Amino acid sequence: MCLAIPGKIVELEEKGCMRMGRIDYGGITRDACLEYIADPQIGEYVMVHVGFAISKVDAEEAARTYQYLAEMDQLEEIAVPEPSREIR
Amino acid sequence: MKYVDEYRDRKMANKVAAEIHRAVTRPWAIMEVCGGQTHSIVKYGIDYLLPKEVELVHGPGCPVCVTPLEMIDRAHAIARQPDVIFCSFGDMLRVPGSHGDLFQVKAAGADVRIVYTPLDCLRIAAANTSKKVVFFAIGFETTAPANAMAVWQARAQRIRNFSVLVSQVLVPPAIAGILEAPENRVQAFLGPGHVCAVMGYREYEPIAPRYRTPIVITGFEPIDLLEGTLMAVRQLEQGRTEVENQYGRAVTPDGNVDAQRMIRRVFEVCDRAWRGIGVIPKSGYRLNDEFRDFDAERMFELGSIHAPEPAICISGQVLRGLKKPHDCPAFGRECTPQNPLGATMVSAEGACAAYYNYGRHLVKVPSAAGIS
Amino acid sequence: MSTSFTLSCPLPVTRHKTIVLGHGSGGRLTAQLVRELFLPAFDNPALRKLDDQAVLNVAPGRIALTTDSYVVTPLFFPGGDIGRLAVNGTVNDLAMSGARPLYLTAAFIIEEGLTLEDLQRVTQSMSLSAAEAGVTIVTGDTKVVSRGCADKLFITTAGVGLVPDGISISASNGRAGDVVIVSGPVGDHGITIWSTREGIDFAGGLKSDTAPLHALMEAMIGAGDVHVLRDPTRGGLGTSLCEIAASSSVGIELDANAVPVREEVKAACEILGMDPLYVANEGRLVAMVAESSAERVLRAMRRVPQGRDACRIGRVVAEHAGMVLVKTEVGGSRILDVPFAEQLPRIC
Numbered sequence: 001m002c003l004a005i006p007g008k009i010v011e012l013e014e015k016g017c018m019r020m021g022r023i024d025y026g027g028i029t030r031d032a033c034l035e036y037i038a039d040p041q042i043g044e045y046v047m048v049h050v051g052f053a054i055s056k057v058d059a060e061e062a063a064r065t066y067q068y069l070a071e072m073d074q075l076e077e078i079a080v081p082e083p084s085r086e087i088r
Numbered sequence: 089m090k091y092v093d094e095y096r097d098r099k100m101a102n103k104v105a106a107e108i109h110r111a112v113t114r115p116w117a118i119m120e121v122c123g124g125q126t127h128s129i130v131k132y133g134i135d136y137l138l139p140k141e142v143e144l145v146h147g148p149g150c151p152v153c154v155t156p157l158e159m160i161d162r163a164h165a166i167a168r169q170p171d172v173i174f175c176s177f178g179d180m181l182r183v184p185g186s187h188g189d190l191f192q193v194k195a196a197g198a199d200v201r202i203v204y205t206p207l208d209c210l211r212i213a214a215a216n217t218s219k220k221v222v223f224f225a226i227g228f229e230t231t232a233p234a235n236a237m238a239v240w241q242a243r244a245q246r247i248r249n250f251s252v253l254v255s256q257v258l259v260p261p262a263i264a265g266i267l268e269a270p271e272n273r274v275q276a277f278l279g280p281g282h283v284c285a286v287m288g289y290r291e292y293e294p295i296a297p298r299y300r301t302p303i304v305i306t307g308f309e310p311i312d313l314l315e316g317t318l319m320a321v322r323q324l325e326q327g328r329t330e331v332e333n334q335y336g337r338a339v340t341p342d343g344n345v346d347a348q349r350m351i352r353r354v355f356e357v358c359d360r361a362w363r364g365i366g367v368i369p370k371s372g373y374r375l376n377d378e379f380r381d382f383d384a385e386r387m388f389e390l391g392s393i394h395a396p397e398p399a400i401c402i403s404g405q406v407l408r409g410l411k412k413p414h415d416c417p418a419f420g421r422e423c424t425p426q427n428p429l430g431a432t433m434v435s436a437e438g439a440c441a442a443y444y445n446y447g448r449h450l451v452k453v454p455s456a457a458g459i460s
Numbered sequence: 461m462s463t464s465f466t467l468s469c470p471l472p473v474t475r476h477k478t479i480v481l482g483h484g485s486g487g488r489l490t491a492q493l494v495r496e497l498f499l500p501a502f503d504n505p506a507l508r509k510l511d512d513q514a515v516l517n518v519a520p521g522r523i524a525l526t527t528d529s530y531v532v533t534p535l536f537f538p539g540g541d542i543g544r545l546a547v548n549g550t551v552n553d554l555a556m557s558g559a560r561p562l563y564l565t566a567a568f569i570i571e572e573g574l575t576l577e578d579l580q581r582v583t584q585s586m587s588l589s590a591a592e593a594g595v596t597i598v599t600g601d602t603k604v605v606s607r608g609c610a611d612k613l614f615i616t617t618a619g620v621g622l623v624p625d626g627i628s629i630s631a632s633n634g635r636a637g638d639v640v641i642v643s644g645p646v647g648d649h650g651i652t653i654w655s656t657r658e659g660i661d662f663a664g665g666l667k668s669d670t671a672p673l674h675a676l677m678e679a680m681i682g683a684g685d686v687h688v689l690r691d692p693t694r695g696g697l698g699t700s701l702c703e704i705a706a707s708s709s710v711g712i713e714l715d716a717n718a719v720p721v722r723e724e725v726k727a728a729c730e731i732l733g734m735d736p737l738y739v740a741n742e743g744r745l746v747a748m749v750a751e752s753s754a755e756r757v758l759r760a761m762r763r764v765p766q767g768r769d770a771c772r773i774g775r776v777v778a779e780h781a782g783m784v785l786v787k788t789e790v791g792g793s794r795i796l797d798v799p800f801a802e803q804l805p806r807i808c
Contacts, residue, residue, distance in 0.1 A: 057091055069315065444797075
């Protein structure tokens with residue numbers, strides 16, 4: 001039960017005493033509740049689940065761990081087996 | 089999409105998978121807990137990239153699947169009442185109770201609505217003051233802050249015609265339950281990334297050494313799942329039993345304290361029945377006394393509902409990683425997403441449904457050698 | 461094609477601003493509606509006769525015949541409306557057999573209370589679409605039902621076209637070795653409808669891809685050996701590929717990274733938990749083309765507006781007949797199956 005999508009905060013607003021934000025998911029924007037994000041800033045990325053931002057995306061951490069993966073040596077491409085066509 | 093596309097990169101996936109091939113020396117069974125992770129594995133065919141020694145086993149990570157049949161029947165009974173607007177996430181609409189699903193309840197005249205966020209229910213309640221708006225609040229800890237906020241706001245905005253039917257479940261007791269079972273074969277866990285974004289991962293720190301099982305908190309994209317698997321395999325090969333965090337960009341050790349505070353304000357821990365498994369003590373949330381006025385189970389007198397499960401269904405064993413969907417004689421035959429017999433087929437996240445929807449009832453899938 | 465247009469004739473002058481049951485009675489009100497709204501929109505010699513049928517000259521040969529119903533809500537959306545969908549959809553069903561579309565019928569089931577203005581917008585749109593596609597709407601019917609018995613407007617069409625000699629295009633003609641081609645990005649229409657219903661705006665102005673495909677089809681047939689054509693509407697590209705694999709008893713191998721999807725459509729599908737492969741299209745086609753012709757056909761497609769973004773997405777094989785195998789974005793493997801029903805937004 002965990003479909004959360006990363007999106008960028010492009011606007012901050014108060015709606016009915018709740019801190020809300022306009023979130024851009026790369027071409028489509030929707031509102032999300034930012035009550036659970038301490039000090040949200042425009043331009044920051046958050047993970048949004050059922051209309052609520054549940055955490056910030058740590059850009060530095062993301063870059064660091066992705067870089068680590070990118071720098072791993074790769075010797076050869078692995079052969080991916082195809083599903084074996086045995087009908088049950 | 090940033091933070092999505094790069095985690096689906098083919099070259100990077102191949103690279104991480106190659107590292108797993110290099111690291112592994114003997115068979116291992118690794119369970120991913122979250123239904124979203126199961127879905128991702130099957131959708132991207134990630135298990136096809138892994139060495140045959142590594143077997144990914146699917147856990148009870150689908151709150152839709154583990155919602156007991158009685159609870160679904162209760163939901164349908166409430167939805168059928170003439171002055172009720174019944175709101176639910178899309179996932180629940182096709183889950184059949186003892187007599188059809190919410191679509192059929194809707195077709196018979198009930199007001200059933202799909203919502204994308206619990207806050208939609210408050211808008212519906214405010215616009216329909218003569219009706220009772222009931223929200224089916226299912227989910228893991230990931231969804232608890234949203235559900236809690238809806239109740240909190242309902243009280244703050246004095247919305248009197250809103251209530252929730254709560255079926256929240258917690259992950260750590262389920263993991264402990266799986267590990268406790270004598271027939272358990274799971275040797276490592278990929279922990280639930282978004283649950284931990286909310287709750288942090290401190291709760292898992294005693295579990296890993298107690299059961300000598302590495303736990304790697306993992307995200308949902310293919311690269312996340314591959315990297316999480318790599319980290320788990322390395323721990324297993326090295327004999328370590330720690331909690332590690334693969335999903336550092338979204339998960340911190342203590343999690344989201346504001347969200348946890350709201351959860352504690354509105355909910356309290358209780359025992360919960362898990363479909364296919366049985367009652368797991370202290371494995372769920374219910375509304376606490378302060379918010380009992382919003383509890384739909386109290387508001388609607390339904391009497392006791394008894395709902396027997398079909399005997400042929402082995403979902404309990406699938407949820408605990410003891411069997412795979414195609415080990416079940418009914419899989420793809422009497423039991424399909426159109427006619428689900430049990431927990432793991434009723435929603436798209438369940439292991440049996442995921443396998444079926446991605447065609448695995450038609451083929452053999454790669455599986456580890458030597459694990460019984 | 462723009463959805464905003466000026467009405468080329470004034471609103472019919474009647475006492476009514478909305479459709480009432482009397483408009484479907486067959487009496488004077490019906491006649492007035494036909495005379496003042498439908499005729500001006502669809503004007504052509506056959507229709508002007510106002511017979512119960514249209515008698516048409518058709519050259520000898522094979523006739524392609526199709527029928528469809530259109531029940532979309534909302535009636536108007538970015539990129540089109542129910543009328544435009546009805547004309548293009550019928551034209552495309554004919555075109556997928558290699559037929560030149562010629563004549564359409566249009567039967568309207570109207571819920572009482574629909575405004576005359578909306579009905580006129582729809583018929584005007586059909587008129588423009590028919591002209592664009594080179595077809596005429598030669599006969600029709602009007603019924604009105606009580607409020608609540610229809611969702612504003614339903615349109616049922618039939619279409620007739622002529623299949624040139626020597627053309628044999630069918631979902632059962634796929635052959636091992638064929639190249640699978642799609643004419644453009646998938647998922648635009650379904651996501652446009654969803655977002656219009658939900659009141660969501662797209663920054664880049666996403667709109668329905670509804671378009672007539674007969675010109676594209678003719679360019680393709682003229683350029684090479686086309687075996688299969690299908691326009692993937694409900695159920696999307698994925699469902700069409702499964703149907704073709706079954707009909708032709710061939711296997712299909714699809715490269716997930718090769719299937720074009722607009723960024724906004726991808727993002728919307730992520731939010732909803734939907735798969736773009738199963739989202740409806742209304743102006744795209746998928747084709748299976750002999751390998752030797754593939755490059756020529758692609759070049760011809762890209763010279764036609766509806767085929768500008770045409771590309772290869774997979775190939776047809778003799779193995780795993782009836783099954784569509786996907787090489788996933790990360791290089792794993794999965795099988796594409798026909799979904800049970802409409803996708804529901806997931807949160808899991």
